[in-house]
Amino acid sequence: MINATFEQFEHQFPTDDACKEFIVLQRWPDGVRCPRCNASERIYPRKGQSFRWTCKNKGCGERNGYSFSVDYGDHSSRIPKSLSKFGSRSAT
Numbered sequence: 001m002i003n004a005t006f007e008q009f010e011h012q013f014p015t016d017d018a019c020k021e022f023i024v025l026q027r028w029p030d031g032v033r034c035p036r037c038n039a040s041e042r043i044y045p046r047k048g049q050s051f052r053w054t055c056k057n058k059g060c061g062e063r064n065g066y067s068f069s070v071d072y073g074d075h076s077s078r079i080p081k082s083l084s085k086f087g088s089r090s091a092t
């Protein structure tokens, strides 16, 4: 399904949120993880910011929150480029 064209994508995910939800599931099928320390626990959604999380693990320097689009690494090729507009690039 990840290889669908953007038109198919738009048809299947009429809203941004539905689309983001899908991308989150593609990236973290077992739950959201911290891109910095890779922890899956003590990850909290940011207040007032949907699809953005904060890692509260000790020793992890992640304090500004991250979105699903940060640090794709090897997975970047699986995400259609046209969807990158949904991501924030602030967390580098």
Ligand SMILES: [Zn+2]
Pocket (backbone or CB within 6 Å): 034, 035, 036, 037, 038, 039, 055, 056, 057, 060, 061, 062
């Ligand atoms: Zn972390």
